[in-house]
Structure formats: structure tokens, C-alpha cells
Amino acid sequence: MITRVGVLGGGRMGAGIAHAFLLAGCDVTVVERDAPSADAAAARVHDMLTGSAARGQLAPRPAEFRTSTDVGDFADRELVIEAVPEDRALKADALARAEAVVADTALIASNTSSISIDVLAAPLAHPERFLGLHFFNPVPTSALVEIVTGTATAPSAVEGARACVDAIGRTPIVVRDSPGFASSRLGVLLGLEAIRMLEEDVADAADIDRAMELGYRHPMGPLRTTDLVGLDVRLGIAEELHAAFGERFAPPALLRRMVAEGRLGRKSGEGFYRWDAS
Structure with a gap:
């Protein structure tokens, strides 16, 4: 089971994804572009955690959460999820920066809702460990995560992603890369x-x-x-x-x-x- 997760981008979607993994007991690092954005991401996640605590939703083990402006802090992450705005150039840059620092065994995923996984995978050195993990807005109340496989995505990456989705209490569906996927x-x-x-x-x-x-x-x-x-x-x-x-x-x-x-x-x-x- 993956327990160390990185989220690149701490907006509404990124914060929701971080919150979901924190509730599952994972240690989560969110990286943002600058200090004010990192502080805003931290506030979003803490607000979600406060609401979850009030509803009696507690992690099975104490989880560590931090924000950063240094993508190098993903070096020890087992899974990194890119959650920057839906723009090809932004996502390509974010994924390249993440791949440059993560371990060879780490999974890398994009939260894209429409951009081709094969297009995003093309510049990567190891496209076999890359796939889509499409969470839905708002993440805390969404039951579904769409796992999107590219041409090069390895079966082991799909199984790892499926295990992560199961662990955070969501239901996965697996679809092949196609414009707009299924959802x-x-x-x-x-x-x-x-x-x-x-x-x-x-x-x-x-x-x-x-x-x-x-x-x-x-x-x-x-x-x-x-x-x-x-x-x-x-x-x-x-x-x-x-x-x-x-x-x-x-x-x-x-x-x-x-x-x-x-x-x-x-x-x-x-x-x-x-x-x-x-």
C-alpha cells in the first residue's frame, strides 16, 4: 500500500485529493508555485480536515501533512498526482518537474479531465509508470475515480493505482485514453x-x-x-x-x-x- 503521496497543485482539486489521502492515513506533501499559494493550499486542506473531524471521520493512523514550494520534496513520494489547471503546457511542465525528482519506482498521475494521457506521457522518460487519476469535484463527496491508461502504461501501474483508489474509499473505473475519457x-x-x-x-x-x-x-x-x-x-x-x-x-x-x-x-x-x- 502506498503511504507517501505528493500532490502538485493545491487548488480546490489538489486540496481535495490531499484531504482524501490524509483521511486514509497517508503522509501527504502538497507543492505550490509560491509561498502565498502554498499557504492558501494549507488553509484549504485544514478546513477540510476540520470538517471531517467534526463528522467523526478520522484517519486510521496519524498522518503527516505539509506544503512546500520545492518540487524536490517529492523525492521520497511513492505516488505524485499533478493537479494544476487544465492546460497542456502547464501540465507537461509540472509532470516533467515531478519526474525529474521522484524515485524510479514512484507512480506519476495526472488529474486531467480531458487531455490525452498519451500526449502528456510522450515527453516523459518513463511513460510506463504514468496514467490518469481523474478525481471529481468536490472530491470529499465524490465516490468515483477514473483511472485512465495510456498506450505505454504498465499493468502494474494500473494495479497500483487501483489499490490506492480502493484504499481511500473510492470506486475506480478503468478506461483507455480517449478524448474526454468516459466521464x-x-x-x-x-x-x-x-x-x-x-x-x-x-x-x-x-x-x-x-x-x-x-x-x-x-x-x-x-x-x-x-x-x-x-x-x-x-x-x-x-x-x-x-x-x-x-x-x-x-x-x-x-x-x-x-x-x-x-x-x-x-x-x-x-x-x-x-x-x-x-
């Missing part, structure tokens, strides 16, 4: 159609969401989910899928306009819904 490809298609319906004034946001929540038993409607994920993130994924699959994934004009206006969902306080700034 983003399906989820984004539904979300884009919901945005088009809103654009065409078919119904308001709440009623479009209720159609899926009550009619199809989705726990959350596609527009509220888009707010939670971030409209900018969903636009980025849609653009990747549009390039791969054509017009059925074309981002609606409404989505582009809202992103340009800074209405990004929960993180900005307004998207298809208004959100409490706290």
Missing part, C-alpha cells in the same frame, strides 16, 4: 445541451436541472454541476472535445460569453446560479 465525454455533452436549452429559452436553469434530478435521478443537474466545476474548466474541456469529435461538442455562445464576463460559477460567486461568496 467528461458524457458529462460535458449533457452540460452543453443544457446550456443550449437555456440559451434558447426552453426553460430556466432550475427547471432544466430539476428535469434531470427528478426525471433521471441525477443527484445534481447539469447547470448546477457546471457551476460547481467552473464554467472556464468546462469550456476548456469542450474545446478539447470539439477539436476531437466535431460540432456536437461545439461550446455554446452563452458559455463563451459568461466565461469572458468572469461568471465562472461557484468560485466567482455567479454562474447559472448565484453563490454565497463564503
